[in-house]
Amino acid sequence: MTSAYGHRVARSEPVPRHSATLARSVRLLNAFRHERRDPERFYDLMARDTVALLATYTELKDATVIDVGTGSGFFARALSAAGARCTGLDHDLGELTAHGEPGANQLVASALALPFRTAAADVCFSSNVLEHVPDPWRMAGEMVRVTRPGGTVFLSFTNWLSPWGGHETSPWHYLGGDRAARWYERRTGRPPKNRYGRTLHPVSVSAALAWARGRDDVRVLDALPRYHPRWAEAVVRVPGLREVATWNLLLVLRKRES
Numbered sequence: 001m002t003s004a005y006g007h008r009v010a011r012s013e014p015v016p017r018h019s020a021t022l023a024r025s026v027r028l029l030n031a032f033r034h035e036r037r038d039p040e041r042f043y044d045l046m047a048r049d050t051v052a053l054l055a056t057y058t059e060l061k062d063a064t065v066i067d068v069g070t071g072s073g074f075f076a077r078a079l080s081a082a083g084a085r086c087t088g089l090d091h092d093l094g095e096l097t098a099h100g101e102p103g104a105n106q107l108v109a110s111a112l113a114l115p116f117r118t119a120a121a122d123v124c125f126s127s128n129v130l131e132h133v134p135d136p137w138r139m140a141g142e143m144v145r146v147t148r149p150g151g152t153v154f155l156s157f158t159n160w161l162s163p164w165g166g167h168e169t170s171p172w173h174y175l176g177g178d179r180a181a182r183w184y185e186r187r188t189g190r191p192p193k194n195r196y197g198r199t200l201h202p203v204s205v206s207a208a209l210a211w212a213r214g215r216d217d218v219r220v221l222d223a224l225p226r227y228h229p230r231w232a233e234a235v236v237r238v239p240g241l242r243e244v245a246t247w248n249l250l251l252v253l254r255k256r257e258s
Contacts (some may be wrong), residue, residue: 018052020230028227032164040074046079050127050156053163057221057252058152062085063122066146068111068139069129076106083127089114113138119148128248130157131165131203132194137211144218144255151219153253156226160202168188177202205242205249218253226250 005043028049033040033087054060061083067076089109090126109115111126111133125142130136136157156161158164167174169180169192177196184192194200212220224233235245 003032006035018049020228022052022229024049029249043072044075046127047074050075051078051082053250054079054125054152055082055225056153057154058123059094060123064120065123065125065145066114066116066121068114068124068126068143069132070106073106075125075127083170084097084123093188107251113151114142114144114146116146118145118224119151120146121151122148123152123154125154127156128158129202130155130208132199134201134202136203137207138150140211144215147255149255149257151255152221153251153255154240155253156248157203157208158210158248159205160212161204162247163244165202166196168192169194188220191243205236205246208249208251209236212251212253217256219256221254222250223254224250 011179028046031045035162045085051060060079062083065079065084066080067086067088070076071089072184073088076086076088083106087105087107089111090108091108091110093108099177106113111129113134124147126139126143130139138157139247142152143155160166160173164170166180167179167183172180172183173196177200181192181196210224212218212223223236223237224230225246228235228247232245236249238243238245
């Protein structure tokens with residue numbers, strides 16, 4: 001089929017039913033071991049699982065979706081395969097081309113100033129990008145702005161105090177981001193890709209919840225640990241514990257009608 005932008009996209013395929021079981025959690029967490037060695041396998045699994053989860057909140061067929069921080073476009077391709085008209089953006093051309101030529105409707109732009117008119121999208125989506133921008137709540141506010149009233153904001157990030165909060169410098173980030181970066185460079189002979197205070201910032205679950213609940217233009221549909229079974233979602237309601245046990249927070253918001 002052809003997108004609204006005139007490019008060919010993947011034919012719409014049925015979105016698999018999402019089931020947040022323990023087996024699914026084990027499968028996802030095991031997949032993290034393959035991220036560097038086999039990124040296509042890892043990100044394809046993540047994208048399919050995430051699109052199935054998103055589809056439990058909103059209809060994707062013919063929906064206009066903005067993928068903020070699209071990287072190499074794995075999520076954008078999965079969204080297009082589910083029937084969405086998806087535009088992906090990333091601030092770094094190198095990320096867009098890391099696994100081949102960029103797909104259709106992909107552009108270089110800043111997440112802090114999304115190049116779309118207000119209320120342009122049915123869904124604004126972002127996976128594991130928020131912790132990489134210097135002003136996370138400005139990015140989150142931009143995602144709300146470009147979403148139409150009644151539309152959905154799907155925003156997930158790796159919180160700093162989770163076991164993977166330091167990314168490749170984990171778990172040494174618990175001793176401090178700068179110290180973890182120095183340890184990584186001594187061990188590997190090169191600086192980490194994700195530099196604390198530059199391209200990796202300490203974002204907390206509590207700050208995300210306060211931001212979402214403090215806005216009068218959105219309703220919080222869900223705030224849950226993205227990779228956990230459904231029965232473990234209560235950890236998000238426990239201050240302190242949630243910063244470590246959540247691992248990756250997912251916020252699903254519905255933009256209020258004017």
